[in-house]
Amino acid sequence: MIYEDVTERKQLEEQLHLAQRMEALGTLAGGIAHNFNNLLTGIMGNASLMLLNTDPTHPHHERLKAIEKLVDSGSKLTRQLLGYARKGQYEARPPRSLSGAVMGSSRSPSRWGHSPRG
Numbered sequence: 285m286i287y288e289d290v291t292e293r294k295q296l297e298e299q300l301h302l303a304q305r306m307e308a309l310g311t312l313a314g315g316i317a318h319n320f321n322n323l324l325t326g327i328m329g330n331a332s333l334m335l336l337n338t339d340p341t342h343p344h345h346e347r348l349k350a351i352e353k354l355v356d357s358g359s360k361l362t363r364q365l366l367g368y369a370r371k372g373q374y375e376a377r378p379p380r381s382l383s384g385a386v387m388g389s390s391r392s393p394s395r396w397g398h399s400p401r402g
Contacts, residue, residue, distance in 0.1 A: 311369070313365050313368055313369040314365075314369035316365070317365040317366045317369060318366075320358070320362055320365075324358050324362065327351065327355050328351075328352060331348050331351040331355070334348050335349070335352075
């Protein structure tokens with residue numbers, strides 16, 4: 285009878301299975317993070333739209349600003365999760381405040397050296 289030592293082969297198979305499980309977990313984490321980021325984008329968009337029509341002295345103004353800060357925190361967690369999912373291959377962009385984008389674009393002509401038409 286001839287015996288063959290398969291210890292190394294078994295170890296390699298176990299390493300392969302572990303790598304496959306980790307890849308599946310990364311894929312799952314990436315999918316969850318992507319969907320979560322989509323939810324955060326919707327929340328940020330709605331809060332920003334509401335801020336555009338809310339006077340800064342209104343009691344809801346501060347609550348809406350707090351929502352934007354919380355969404356930013358959630359976005360940072362999403363980026364961390366995506367970084368884990370594919371060892372940093374994915375990039376989740378934080379949801380942008382719509383009010384900031386609108387205010388920034390309304391000031392753009394002065395930055396271009398042109399005066400706005402009035």
